[in-house]
Amino acid sequence: xxxxxxxxxxxxxxxxxxxxxxxxxxxxxxxxxxxxxxxxxxxxxxxxxxxxxxxxxxxxxxxxxxxxxxxxxxxxxxxxxxxxxxxxxxxxxxxxxxxxxxxxxxxxxxxxxxxxxxxxxxxxxxxxxxxxxxxxxxxxxxxxxxxxxxxxxxxxxxxxxxxxxxxxxxxxxxxxxxxxxxxxxxxxxxxxxxxxxxxxxxxxxxxxxxxxxxxxxxxxxxxxxxxxxxxxxxxxxxxxxxxxxxxxxxxxxxxxxxxxxxxxxxxxxxxxxxxxxxxxxxxxxxxxxxxxxxxxxxxxxxxxxxxxxxxxxxxxxxxxxxxxxxxxxxxxxxxxxxxxxxxxxxxxxxxxxxxxxxxxxxxxxxxxxxxxxxxxxxxxxxxxxxxxxxxxxxxxxxxxxxxxxxxxxxxxxxxxxxxxxxxxxxxxxxxxxxxxxxxxxxxxxxxxxxxxxxxxxxxxxxxxxxxxxxxxxxxxxxxxxxxxxxxxxxxxxxxxxxxxxxxxxxxxxxxxxxxxxxxxxxxxxxxxxxxxxxxxxxxxxxxxxxxxxxxxxxxxxxxxxxxxxxxxxxxxxxxxxxxxxxxxxxxxxxxxxxxxx
Ligand SMILES: Nc1ncnc2c1ncn2[C@@H]1O[C@H](COP(=O)(O)OP(=O)(O)OP(=O)(O)O)[C@@H](O)[C@H]1O
Numbered sequence: 001x002x003x004x005x006x007x008x009x010x011x012x013x014x015x016x017x018x019x020x021x022x023x024x025x026x027x028x029x030x031x032x033x034x035x036x037x038x039x040x041x042x043x044x045x046x047x048x049x050x051x052x053x054x055x056x057x058x059x060x061x062x063x064x065x066x067x068x069x070x071x072x073x074x075x076x077x078x079x080x081x082x083x084x085x086x087x088x089x090x091x092x093x094x095x096x097x098x099x100x101x102x103x104x105x106x107x108x109x110x111x112x113x114x115x116x117x118x119x120x121x122x123x124x125x126x127x128x129x130x131x132x133x134x135x136x137x138x139x140x141x142x143x144x145x146x147x148x149x150x151x152x153x154x155x156x157x158x159x160x161x162x163x164x165x166x167x168x169x170x171x172x173x174x175x176x177x178x179x180x181x182x183x184x185x186x187x188x189x190x191x192x193x194x195x196x197x198x199x200x201x202x203x204x205x206x207x208x209x210x211x212x213x214x215x216x217x218x219x220x221x222x223x224x225x226x227x228x229x230x231x232x233x234x235x236x237x238x239x240x241x242x243x244x245x246x247x248x249x250x251x252x253x254x255x256x257x258x259x260x261x262x263x264x265x266x267x268x269x270x271x272x273x274x275x276x277x278x279x280x281x282x283x284x285x286x287x288x289x290x291x292x293x294x295x296x297x298x299x300x301x302x303x304x305x306x307x308x309x310x311x312x313x314x315x316x317x318x319x320x321x322x323x324x325x326x327x328x329x330x331x332x333x334x335x336x337x338x339x340x341x342x343x344x345x346x347x348x349x350x351x352x353x354x355x356x357x358x359x360x361x362x363x364x365x366x367x368x369x370x371x372x373x374x375x376x377x378x379x380x381x382x383x384x385x386x387x388x389x390x391x392x393x394x395x396x397x398x399x400x401x402x403x404x405x406x407x408x409x410x411x412x413x414x415x416x417x418x419x420x421x422x423x424x425x426x427x428x429x430x431x432x433x434x435x436x437x438x439x440x441x442x443x444x445x446x447x448x449x450x451x452x453x454x455x456x457x458x459x460x461x462x463x464x465x466x467x468x469x470x471x472x473x474x475x476x477x478x479x480x481x482x483x484x485x486x487x488x489x490x491x492x493x494x495x496x497x498x499x500x501x502x503x504x505x506x507x508x509x510x511x512x513x514x515x516x517x518x519x520x521x522x523x524x525x526x527x528x529x530x531x532x533x534x535x536x537x538x539x540x541x542x543x544x545x546x547x548x549x550x551x552x553x554x555x556x557x558x559x560x561x562x563x564x565x566x567x568x569x570x571x572x573x574x575x576x577x578x579x580x581x582x583x584x585x586x587x588x589x590x591x592x593x594x595x596x597x
Contacts, residue, residue: 003132003302006309009316010133013093020086021137027079028142032149034072035287039153041065043280051275087134095126098315106321106391108350116199117192121315124194125308128187132305140298146291154284157277161263165285168256169292175248176296179241184303186238191307193231200224242300249296253289260285321351321392324410331404337417338402339367339498339529341388346397348387348552357383358394359552365545367498370530372540374573375549381533382423384549385501388531390414401499419497423504425484432461433468435487439495447494455490455520457483482513489520500525502532506539537574546570 014021041061048057099122110118154162204211204220211220260282267273342364349356357380365371373381386392387399390406398405406414419439428435436451437443448468452458460483464470472478479487485505492500505521506514514536532539540546541560548556548563548570556568563570 003306006129006132006306009313010094010129010309013090013097014133017086017089017134020082021134024079024083024086024138025141025145027075027082028138029145030075031072031079032142032146034068034075036149036153036284037068038065038072039280039283039287041068042283043274043276045276046279047274047276083135083138087130090134091126091130094129094312095122098122098126098312101316101318104320105315105318106351107386108321108352109318114195114199114203116197116202117195118315119202120191120195120198121308121311124191125312128191128305128308129312131301132309136298136301136305139294139301143291143294143298147288147295150284150288150291154281154288157281157284158267158273161260161267161281162285164263165256165259168252168259171252171255172249172292172296175245175252176299179245180299180303183238183241183300184307186234186241187304188307188310190231190234190238191311193227193234196227197224197231200227245296245300249289249293256285256289257282322390322407322411324412325408329408330410331408333402333404333409333413335413335416337498339417340400340402341365341499341529341531342400342403343384343387344398344400346387346394346399348383348392348394350383350392355552356395357552358387361397361549361552361554363547363554363557365529365531367529368527369544370525370532370542372532372534372543372546373549374534374537374540374546375555375569376573377535378551379549380552381549382503385420385503385531385533388499388501389418389420417497418499418501419492419495420501421485421488421492421503421505423507425481425488427472427474427484427487429471429473431466431469431471432464432487435472436490436494439491443494448490451490451493452487454493454523455486456516457486457490457520460486480513481508482516485509485513485517486520489517489524492524493520498528500528500530502530502534504534504536505532506534506536548573 041064045058045061045065048054049061102118102122151162151166154165200220200223204224211217260278264273264278264282268275268278344362346358346361347356348358361380361384363371373384375381387394388406390399390411393407398407400406401409401414401417428438430438433445433448436448445468449458452461452468460479461468461470464478470478502521505517509517532543534540543560545557546560546563547554548568550569556563556566556570564574565571
């Protein structure tokens with residue numbers, strides 16, 4: 001991917017700020033103009049005030065110089081501040097756009113890309129693109145106008161000397177060209193290594209308990225060390241290339257300066273030039289180097305930015321697995337669904353996956369009904385939840401809510417009507433109150449307290465250091481698994497959607513913790529269409545219907561008693577499933593102990 005493509009893709013993000021960018025360029029032109037005037041005044045001062053030793057010839061040019069310097073300073077200050085503001089707004093907009101797109105991408109995208117690398121793309125690569133699209137443009141305009149003014153003034157002073165000096169200019173371009181390809185390759189490696197380091201650190205932090213428990217500290221350090229060495233190599237190569245380039249340019253500059261001094265000495269000795277003119281000429285050529293160098297550097301910035309663009313466009317070009325339907329095909333329906341859920345002859349394979357994860361799967365559930373989906377690991381149970389929430393569309397067959405195919409209703413409407421309680425409770429880095437309230441808009445403190453009470457969470461929340469205002473965060477251990485689950489139940493209560501999907505609600509909980517969440521879960525399930533995905537067959541006993549999945553197929557369906565009477569997979573799973581924890585009979589394991597109702 002090249003420069004043009006990068007600009008074509010990212011330039012639209014400058015909409016709304018283009019007049020400011022133009023203003024910044026104008027201020028750069030004015031600053032270059034002020035500099036040119038100052039140098040000419042300096043030549044006049046040298047010839048008339050310094051060489052002739054005349055104080056009276058000093059005042060007028062000095063005043064002019066000071067005026068120009070102050071005006072140039074103000075313009076420069078305003079221009080640079082505006083440039084920083086515009087650049088940061090661009091970064092904000094680009095990051096928001098990529099982040100918004102990321103949020104639409106399907107689960108498998110995040111399974112296939114490391115989190116740390118995505119973070120690096122959202123930070124380092126976004127900055128690199130800004131350096132191309134906004135700062136790069138301003139830098140280019142500043143450099144081009146600098147070259148025009150200073151070269152123009154040098155020609156105006158002595159065109160013949162200017163020609164000789166500028167004959168050396170192509171050397172700068174050759175030097176830049178030779179470095180461009182290498183720099184692009186190295187900066188791509190550097191960015192990828194940056195991403196890998198962030199990933200290792202991030203994964204290390206998430207898995208720190210596992211690392212310590214399994215004595216894997218050294219392995220983790222080695223993993224970081226490996227990535228750090230790759231980064232070091234790329235980073236040092238990049239610094240080395242940049243330094244080499246700088247030094248070559250420096251030598252070329254010295255060559256130019258020597259040429260001017262030599263020619264100037266000759267010209268002054270023959271009386272064709274004054275000292276003031278020579279100094280002004282040398283100053284113009286000297287002032288010419290930074291913009292020429294900037295133009296050369298710009299080449300390097302462009303190459304670095306195109307490497308970043310490629311990585312960012314990989315995200316932006318990843319397609320969401322599902323999109324909102326065309327308004328023309330949306331079936332009108334009340335915002336709150338009744339809650340009848342149906343899957344009809346569903347076949348599904350994950351994008352890029354080899355096998356069908358669900359095959360010819362059909363079922364239905366209505367409000368007030370409790371359907372348990374069970375089966376061996378990998379049977380496709382969680383996939384079904386993903387299809388009901390429309391994270392993916394089935395390859396064939398349909399999923400319906402209240403008889404309407406889910407791909408014919410806005411995603412927002414569908415998901416508002418379903419509450420998912422995933423295996424791992426989602427925790428926001430926020431207060432307990434916000435963590436409960438986040439399920440719905442416009443929630444009062446009273447609503448939160450009522451939901452917490454119904455979820456049996458009130459007592460432990462009150463015991464927290466700041467009660468409802470206690471800040472919790474993902475991965476912190478302030479709340480136990482069971483307590484977190486009850487926060488999630490309170491959130492679901494408040495959300496009050498007609499369809500409820502519980503994915504392994506008792507995973508990781510001991511008997512007591514399980515017992516504590518059953519009553520709140522029962523209250524939550526009341527009157528809703530409840531689908532429970534579980535291995536825990538204690539939960540299946542008084543389900544209205546149990547669906548047994550095996551390798552993506554529905555192999556059995558019925559009540560606990562019906563299925564146990566047969567000798568199918570359910571009965572095998574039930575008789576081999578772990579005995580009640582802590583040795584005593586599971587208080588809920590008895591078929592007569594109705595723990596859902
Ligand atoms: N993103 C994915 N890409 C490809 N295959 C996937 C993806 N996610 C899951 N699978 C595969 O789909 C199959 C069903 O997975 P699923 O998570 O639905 O099973 P499950 O019955 O819920 O298992 P468990 O009880 O262990 O949670 C598995 O073979 C799994 O490897």
